[in-house]
Amino acid sequence: MSLTQGTPTTAEANAAAPAKLRPAPDPRRRRGSREVRSAQSSKTLFLMILPFLVLIFLFSYLPLAGWVTAFYDYRPALGMSGSEFVGFQWFEMLVSSPTQMQQIGQVLTNTLAMSFLGFATSLLPVFFAMLLNEIRAPWFRNSVQTLTTLPNFISWVLVYMIAFSLFSTSGLVNSVLHDSGLITTPIKFLDTDQHVWLAMLLWSLWKGLGWGAILYLAAIAAIDPALYESARIDGAGRFQIMRYITFPHLMPTYVVLLVLSIANMLNNGMEQYYVFQNAFNKEYIQVLDLYVYNIGITGNSLSMATAIGMLKSLISVLLLVAANAVAKRARGTSII
Amino acid sequence: MKSRKAAAILVAPLVGALSLTACSGPGGENESTEAVSIDQDWSQADPITVDVFSGLANYMGIQSGWFGKIVEDKFNMELNIIAPNVAGGGDTLYNTRVSGGDLGDLVIVDKGQQMDELIQGGLLLDASRYYESMENVAPFDPAVEKLNEGSDGVYGFPTAVSTLLPTEPSEGLEPTFGAYLRWDLYGEIGYPDVSTLEDLLPVLQEMQRAQPEAENGQPTYAISLFGDWDGNMMVTAKQPATLYGYDELGFVLAAADGSDYQSIIDSDSEYVRALRFYFDANQMGLVDPESTTQNYDTMFSKYQNGQVLLAWWPWLGQSAYNTEERMAEGKGFELLPLDDQKVFSYGAEVYGGQQILGIGSGAEDPERLAAFIDWLYSPEGVMANSSQTMGSAGPEGLTWELGDDGEPALTDFGRQVFLEGGADVPAEWGGGAYEDGVSALNINTVLPKDVNPEIDSPYSYTYWPSYQESVANPLTEDWSSRVGGATTAMEYLETAGELIVAPGASYVAPPDGSEIEANRNQAKAAIIEHSWKMVFAKDEAEFESLLTSMQNTANGLGYEAVLEFDMANAQAQNESREAVAAEFG
Numbered sequence: 001m002s003l004t005q006g007t008p009t010t011a012e013a014n015a016a017a018p019a020k021l022r023p024a025p026d027p028r029r030r031r032g033s034r035e036v037r038s039a040q041s042s043k044t045l046f047l048m049i050l051p052f053l054v055l056i057f058l059f060s061y062l063p064l065a066g067w068v069t070a071f072y073d074y075r076p077a078l079g080m081s082g083s084e085f086v087g088f089q090w091f092e093m094l095v096s097s098p099t100q101m102q103q104i105g106q107v108l109t110n111t112l113a114m115s116f117l118g119f120a121t122s123l124l125p126v127f128f129a130m131l132l133n134e135i136r137a138p139w140f141r142n143s144v145q146t147l148t149t150l151p152n153f154i155s156w157v158l159v160y161m162i163a164f165s166l167f168s169t170s171g172l173v174n175s176v177l178h179d180s181g182l183i184t185t186p187i188k189f190l191d192t193d194q195h196v197w198l199a200m201l202l203w204s205l206w207k208g209l210g211w212g213a214i215l216y217l218a219a220i221a222a223i224d225p226a227l228y229e230s231a232r233i234d235g236a237g238r239f240q241i242m243r244y245i246t247f248p249h250l251m252p253t254y255v256v257l258l259v260l261s262i263a264n265m266l267n268n269g270m271e272q273y274y275v276f277q278n279a280f281n282k283e284y285i286q287v288l289d290l291y292v293y294n295i296g297i298t299g300n301s302l303s304m305a306t307a308i309g310m311l312k313s314l315i316s317v318l319l320l321v322a323a324n325a326v327a328k329r330a331r332g333t334s335i336i
Numbered sequence: 337m338k339s340r341k342a343a344a345i346l347v348a349p350l351v352g353a354l355s356l357t358a359c360s361g362p363g364g365e366n367e368s369t370e371a372v373s374i375d376q377d378w379s380q381a382d383p384i385t386v387d388v389f390s391g392l393a394n395y396m397g398i399q400s401g402w403f404g405k406i407v408e409d410k411f412n413m414e415l416n417i418i419a420p421n422v423a424g425g426g427d428t429l430y431n432t433r434v435s436g437g438d439l440g441d442l443v444i445v446d447k448g449q450q451m452d453e454l455i456q457g458g459l460l461l462d463a464s465r466y467y468e469s470m471e472n473v474a475p476f477d478p479a480v481e482k483l484n485e486g487s488d489g490v491y492g493f494p495t496a497v498s499t500l501l502p503t504e505p506s507e508g509l510e511p512t513f514g515a516y517l518r519w520d521l522y523g524e525i526g527y528p529d530v531s532t533l534e535d536l537l538p539v540l541q542e543m544q545r546a547q548p549e550a551e552n553g554q555p556t557y558a559i560s561l562f563g564d565w566d567g568n569m570m571v572t573a574k575q576p577a578t579l580y581g582y583d584e585l586g587f588v589l590a591a592a593d594g595s596d597y598q599s600i601i602d603s604d605s606e607y608v609r610a611l612r613f614y615f616d617a618n619q620m621g622l623v624d625p626e627s628t629t630q631n632y633d634t635m636f637s638k639y640q641n642g643q644v645l646l647a648w649w650p651w652l653g654q655s656a657y658n659t660e661e662r663m664a665e666g667k668g669f670e671l672l673p674l675d676d677q678k679v680f681s682y683g684a685e686v687y688g689g690q691q692i693l694g695i696g697s698g699a700e701d702p703e704r705l706a707a708f709i710d711w712l713y714s715p716e717g718v719m720a721n722s723s724q725t726m727g728s729a730g731p732e733g734l735t736w737e738l739g740d741d742g743e744p745a746l747t748d749f750g751r752q753v754f755l756e757g758g759a760d761v762p763a764e765w766g767g768g769a770y771e772d773g774v775s776a777l778n779i780n781t782v783l784p785k786d787v788n789p790e791i792d793s794p795y796s797y798t799y800w801p802s803y804q805e806s807v808a809n810p811l812t813e814d815w816s817s818r819v820g821g822a823t824t825a826m827e828y829l830e831t832a833g834e835l836i837v838a839p840g841a842s843y844v845a846p847p848d849g850s851e852i853e854a855n856r857n858q859a860k861a862a863i864i865e866h867s868w869k870m871v872f873a874k875d876e877a878e879f880e881s882l883l884t885s886m887q888n889t890a891n892g893l894g895y896e897a898v899l900e901f902d903m904a905n906a907q908a909q910n911e912s913r914e915a916v917a918a919e920f921g
Contacts, residue, residue, distance in 0.1 A: 073850035076435035077450075077457035086850060093854060099892020100858075169625040191628040191872075278628060279563065279868035299857035300427045303850070 070307040090307035104291075104308075110197075111287040115265045117201045122261065124205065125212030126254055130246050132213060133220050134238065145217075148210025159207060160275035163190065190276070196284035204272060219253045220246060265319060266312055288312055373469040374707040378411045384701055385414040389433065389440030392691060392778040393419035401773015405766030406720055406731065411708055415442075417776045434459060441699040442708070444779055447483060447492065447692045449847035454694070455491050461695040462489030466706035472713040475499070476782075482687040482842065493709055494688025494842075498783035502840040502916045505681040508785045509798055509824040510650035510671075511835065513578035514679055517653075518645045519670035519815055521546050527818060531675040533576055533613060536646075540622050543645050550642040559617050560644040561627035562635045563868065568860050569600055569607060570867035575648035576613060577606035581678040581836040585845065585909060586856070586902030587863075587895065592680050592838035594910035599899050601863065601887050608883065614871040615879050628868065642667075650825065658811070660755055666810040671825040673818075678836045679829055683913075684783060686920055687842035691779050712781045715790045722780040728795035734765055736797060744791050745802035754797065755807070841912040845905040852901050855894030862889045 070090055072083045095101055128148075135141040151159070166172050167189035174186040189199075223246065231241050270289035277285050286294065292312070296305025385398075399407065399415040407413055418440055420429040430450075433439045439459050445451060454460045467473070467490045473480060479494040498506070505511070515536070521543040522528075530536050540558035550556050565571040574584055582589040582598070589598040589606055600607040617623050624644065626634075638644050639656035647653030653669030662668055693712070695705045711717040722728045729736045735750035752759035753770045761770050784796035797803050804823070812823070822828035829835035848856060866886035873879040 075453055075457075076431040077453040077459060079435070079457065082457060084850070089851065090854070093851065097892050097894065099889055103858075103893070164629070168629055186625055188625075188628075279865045280628065280872070282865050294861070295857065297428055298426055299854075299861065300431075301854045301857050302431070304854050 067306065067310055069303050070310050072303060074303045074306075076302075086303075090304045091311075093304065094307065094311070106283060107286050107288055107291045110284055111266055111268060113197050114200065114268045114287055115261075117197060118204075118261065118268070119258065121201065121205060122258055123254070125209055126216050126247070126250055128209055129213040129216035129220060130242050130250070133217065133246070134242070145210065145213075149214065150210070151207045152211035154207070156271040156275050159203065159272075163203070163276070188280075191278050191280040193281050193284055196281045200272065200276065200285065203276075215253060215257070216250055219250055223249045262323065263316075263320065266316055370465060371468050372465045372703060374466050374703055374710060375469055376707075378413070378704055378707055379409060381412050381701075381704060383412045383414070384704070385416050386441040386699070386701075386705065387418055387696075388415050388442045388444070388777065389418045389420075389430075389696075390444040390777055390779070391420060391430075391446065392444060393417050393776050394421050394778060395419060395776040396422040399776050400766075401768040402731065402734070402761050402766040402770065403720060403773050403775040405773075407708070410711065411704055413704060413708065415776070419776075438698045439696055441696045442705055443694045443696055444495075444691055444777060445694070446690055447494075447688075448844035451492055451692055451694070452847065455487055459697050460491040461697045461699060461702055462491060463493075463695055463702070463706055464490040466703060470706060470710040470713075472710045472717070476688075476713065479687045479842075483692060492692035492694045493713075493781075495691045495693060495779045495781055496685055496689030496783050497781065498684045498686070498786045498840075500684035500783065500786060502683045502686045502913075502920050503837055504684050505826060505830075505835065505837050506684040506783060506785065506840060507681055507826060508794075508796060509826055510654070511679050511681055511825060511829060512651075513575060513648060514650060514825065514829075515579060515672045515674055515677070516647045516650055516669040517672050518543065518547075518642075518657075518667070519811060520665075520667040521645060522672070523666075523814065529675070530672060533579065533609070533674070534616070536672075536674070537613070537616055537620060537622070540617070540646060541620055544622060547645075552641045552643075554638075554641065554643050556643050556645060557624035558622040558645045559614065559627075560624035560630075560635050560638055561614070561871070562630055562632050563628075563864075564631040566864045568856070568863075570611075570864055570871075572648070573607055573610040573614065573867055573871075576610040578648075578680040579674060579677045580606060581680050582606055583680050583838065585906045587859070587899050588902040588906045590906040590909065592836040594907075594913070597903060597906050599903075601890055601895070603883065603887075611867055611870045611883075612879070615873060618871055623871070628872065659757065660809075663809040663811040666814060668811045670811065670815040671819075671828065673828070673832070673834075677834050679834055681829075681835050681837045683837045683840035684785070685840035685842045686916060687840075689780075689842070693779070693781070715788050715795075718780075718782045718795050719788065721775045721777060722782070722784055722795070727780065727784045729797040730770075731765070734761070735770075738791060739802070743802060744793050744797070744800055746797055746800075750797070751806075839913040839917040841909070841916040843909040843912045845902075845909070848898075848901070851894075852898055856898045858893040859890045859895040859898060862886065862893055 068080065071085060071087060072080060073086050073089075074080065074083045093100070094104065132141060132145060135144070154162075164171065168174070169186040169188065169191075171189075173189070174183070177183045178186065227245050227249075228241060231245055236244065266288055268287050268289065270287065270293050273285050273287050273290045274293065277290065288308075292305045292309050295301050295308065299305075388399075396417055396419040398404070399417055404415065407415060418429070418433075420427070423429045430439070430445075434454070434457065437459070439445075439454065443454070443460070445454065451460070467480075473493060476494065476497045479497045480490065483492050483494045484490050496506070500506070517540075522539070524546050525539070525542045528539050528542075530539055544556060544558045547556055561572045563570070568584060568586055574589075577584075577589050581592045582596075583592065584590075584600075587600050589600060591597070598605040598607070602608065614623060624630075624638070635644070636652070636656055639647065639653060642657060647656075647669055650669070650671070658668035693709055695702050695709070699705055712721050716732075719728050720731050729744070729746070730750065730753075732738075734747070735753055736744050736746050739745045746754065749759060758769055758771050761767055761773060766773060782795065785794055785799065787793065788795045793800055816823055819828045820831075822831060826835070863886060866882055866889065870879050870882045870886070873882055
């Protein structure tokens with residue numbers, strides 16, 4: 001441990017122990033001058049970071065005050081002070097009956113399933129970017145890229161409208177199939193409990209694939225052209241170049257994005273699931289965020305929804321700690 | 337290291353401050369209890385715009401058209417309507433506004449829990465200072481007293497009050513519920529006798545065969561369902577129970593005369609019977625496959641286009657389909673005389689209906705609002721305010737006038753508005769389409785069936801002899817001849833003894849406790865989800881297994897505790913009905 005990095009206490013301990021063995025280079029004076037300088041630069045650095053601390057406080061910590069709702073029977077008209085304090089009642093209710101626990105279990109299963117399906121398909125944008133990069137004609141490449149990126153800017157409500165006009169019982173697909181004599185009764189695409197996860201995955205892929213590839217396209221542009229040249233001189237074919245040059249160079253970017261998405265495992269958002277939900281697919285489509293919304297806003301049980309939201313945060317912290325422990329073992333660094 | 341410490345020092349007190357974040361506490365002290373007269377010429381007062389939170393309004397924004405002009409002329413006041421129905425998102429708008437401490441200057445909310453918590457939270461103004469001079473409300477003093485029982489002032493004013501007996505139906509010509517079907521098609525297949533609910537299925541099938549396509553070329557279905565009104569249960573599956581004299585109270589179906597109380601999820605309940613009815617109908621191809629994804633508006637337009645053949649409400653089937661033109665051709669929805677029916681009817685509420693009017697504690701000019709509320713109970717106000725579909729007649733001189741014989745009759749303009757699908761209002765009355773200028777408050781202060789003391793006839797034009805004579809048409813004549821000469825559905829039901837009136841006791845169930853409420857919300861979500869799946873189950877076995885699953889899931893989510901609570905309330909409701917019937921009727 002070096003003096004520059006150590007805290008004052010470790011520095012002193014270091015200084016004290018070997019002092020008898022070798023002539024000490026006056027530690028106090030060196031430290032003194034360095035402290036003045038580092039104190040100044042720390043101050044500047046701190047001032048630079050201050051606005052962000054304030055923002056983080058305002059948007060990430062202040063809302064935590066709302067957690068107090070979970071311990072009250074909160075009625076907006078009475079305010080928090082007028083509402084009854086109920087302690088852990090809501091938490092107890094969550095584990096009060098097997099059905100209740102089963103329901104939460106199903107919600108967690110859906111949440112994790114959607115997340116893992118997301119991880120499983122997270123390589124698709126990489127391949128898509130690689131293939132896109134191989135297209136020679138710029139006008140074709142640009143139009144493919146534009147067309148695949150556009151869906152990202154369509155809101156989920158509009159996506160649902162598209163889905164509805166295509167796949168409802170009187171939608172385009174059913175009409176075409178019916179008119180061509182292939183089916184007699186309409187196929188239920190939207191109001192069914194079959195293949196819900198798969199359908200949701202496909203919709204989010206359709207919406208996000210092109211957008212997800214943009215980052216990788218940028219990473220490809222940053223690869224040293226000399227590598228390609230030498231590979232070509234060595235006789236590598238097109239697919240060999242993709243396999244041995246492009247792909248490995250995209251991996252660092254991919255891993256960073258994957259790790260970030262693991263941290264978001266429980267947050268798969270609710271817009272997509274909210275617009276697609278109905279009585280028939282509810283069992284499989286209800287992810288944690290949507291469940292909280294359904295209980296809190298639709299069901300008007302604000303306090304209970306807060307309790308579930310709190311549990312979600314606690315589980316996320318546990319996940320983080322676990323991931324951190326793994327990272328510490330594997331790479332020797334820790335985020336805390 | 338230093339900066340980390342500094343950050344910690346900075347953050348620590350802020351974290352501490354978390355616990356101090358402000359909660360908007362209840363405010364609004366009563367300043368004085370001295371009586372203030374509202375009697376003055378408000379048309380000369382400064383112009384103001386008041387926020388009106390109306391739980392029933394279906395329009396959001398400034399009240400425009402002829403009603404807006406009347407209010408402006410009389411009170412120099414504009415009404416800015418805030419409508420949670422339009423905003424969507426359930427109680428979100430209400431919750432946000434009340435936690436902000438200001439629901440509106442004039443509020444229309446439910447009595448019971450909502451009113452109680454608004455009083456407790458200090459969001460409603462005590463209007464007792466103005467009450468003494470509110471002369472038009474005075475005749476309904478018992479209802480006002482009853483409504484404000486238990487509070488220390490006058491916070492709310494009742495709606496739908498009436499001077500009729502509680503044992504008399506509150507409905508006028510048509511009941512609230514009833515099996516209404518396309519009478520022309522029913523005639524086409526030979527007016528078959530229908531002895532009970534299930535016998536309706538083959539009849540509907542034949543009717544659907546008789547007209548497989550509507551006027552617009554789309555396929556017709558006997559039944560079309562929708563989900564956006566689902567509350568404690570699937571709303572369309574509750575309706576058949578009303579034909580047998582039941583109405584819902586939470587998870588209980590209570591008979592109008594207190595003779596029976598059913599838990600909706602019991603295998604032999606009227607609710608499950610209705611689910612089975614829909615299931616069978618779906619197996620026979622009678623249910624619109626779009627039912628699962630459509631909302632009320634989409635379904636309503638299907639009724640307008642003649643794509644649906646059965647409706648559980650006159651205000652759905654008839655108001656959507658029965659136009660003058662079609663009725664002249666003998667087409668339209670009419671009540672089916674089901675042999676074993678005992679249609680549920682709401683008795684006239686002596687103490688008022690579900691909604692209340694109140695003045696917000698933050699109102700800028702409470703005096704003027706009190707005067708406005710008072711005016712809403714005056715004959716002029718009732719005529720103008722409650723003229724929704726088939727309601728009161730509108731302003732005198734515009735839509736109606738007193739004839740030479742002293743009897744009220746619709747003017748030519750009135751006939752255009754009510755019978756021929758609308759007309760533009762003359763500029764001196766405010767302009768615009770008549771329909772767009774109707775009061776957006778969407779409440780009746782006084783029941784339209786009640787008698788207007790100034791003209792000695794009911795407020796609603798539909799009771800006037802002059803109106804009834806003029807609207808007879810081939811459809812109603814045919815229907816009338818088939819049901820023994822009755823001219824209205826209510827007349828038929830009453831003479832045939834197929835109506836059961838629940839005395840109007842204005843019963844309000846006590847608020848759910850927090851646990852009951854949470855259990856109810858979860859159980860009802862499970863019930864609704866299963867109900868829909870049951871209707872569209874692929875076979876009998878799946879239907880049965882879903883029924884078992886519904887019962888188990890609901891019970892596992894605390895259904896029984898809620899049911900016990902609802903059962904007690906249903907019995908209390910019946911006691912209050914008996915009490916009010918004994919006292920008044």
